[in-house]
Amino acid sequence: MITIAICKGRTAKQAIKFLVQCGYEFKDDVQTTRKLIIESTDNKIQVILMKGQDIPIYVDAGVVDMGLVGKDTLCESDCDVYEILSLDIGKCKLAVAGYANFNFKSKKFLKIGTKYPTMTKAYFKALGIRHEIVELSGSVELAPLIGLSDVIVDIVETGRTLSENDLTVLEDICDISSKIIANKLHFKTKYAENEPIINSLTSTKL
Numbered sequence: 001m002i003t004i005a006i007c008k009g010r011t012a013k014q015a016i017k018f019l020v021q022c023g024y025e026f027k028d029d030v031q032t033t034r035k036l037i038i039e040s041t042d043n044k045i046q047v048i049l050m051k052g053q054d055i056p057i058y059v060d061a062g063v064v065d066m067g068l069v070g071k072d073t074l075c076e077s078d079c080d081v082y083e084i085l086s087l088d089i090g091k092c093k094l095a096v097a098g099y100a101n102f103n104f105k106s107k108k109f110l111k112i113g114t115k116y117p118t119m120t121k122a123y124f125k126a127l128g129i130r131h132e133i134v135e136l137s138g139s140v141e142l143a144p145l146i147g148l149s150d151v152i153v154d155i156v157e158t159g160r161t162l163s164e165n166d167l168t169v170l171e172d173i174c175d176i177s178s179k180i181i182a183n184k185l186h187f188k189t190k191y192a193e194n195e196p197i198i199n200s201l202t203s204t205k206l
């Protein structure tokens with residue numbers, strides 16, 4: 001059986017929909033079950049639900065064969081895995097956000113709140129702006145609102161969280177979408193087992 005890690009929460013529904021379109025049916029409903037391991041009815045794949053940040057760790061360790069994870073999470077992880085497929089799900093942007101008309105590029109020094117320190121550092125280093133990164137774990141929009149940082153670097157999907165908190169995108173950094181990653185060793189040694197699954201994943205468009 002091939003194991004595939006997917007992220008709990010808002011992308012789980014899309015990930016399961018994608019796997020169903022690939023031809024798999026599941027013994028439990030991801031929307032309602034509290035189970036963390038769900039098998040397909042043909043017993044060919046097993047979906048493991050976990051936090052997104054943990055997916056590359058489990059795949060790198062070889063405890064699961066593949067993972068469906070956002071490019072943002074992958075960029076922040078230092079895990080050594082194969083990125084085998086780009087999916088049309090989990091689409092959003094990484095952006096610099098703050099108060100409208102805040103000209104962050106004219107500042108000599110910026111304090112930036114983010115859950116994405118690696119990508120943030122690379123972006124501001126390339127711009128040549130001196131900065132301090134305040135690493136946060138959620139509700140990042142609070143940082144400029146209550147004075148912890150000048151701007152934030154965060155994921156923007158619908159833009160609703162920003163607009164409802166009187167903030168706006170100041171600059172897009174890059175597009176983000178979900179990727180299928182694989183354990184390097186398993187991808188080679190379990191290739192015969194993986195191939196039909198990889199074929200069904202690559203030939204399916206959500």
Ligand code: PRP
Binds near residue numbers: 141155158
């Ligand atoms: C993410 C992100 C934004 C929000 C953007 O947070 O950090 O806060 O989604 O989505 P929107 O553009 O559709 O409003 P998430 O929901 O993952 O929760 P978090 O704040 O706990 O990180």
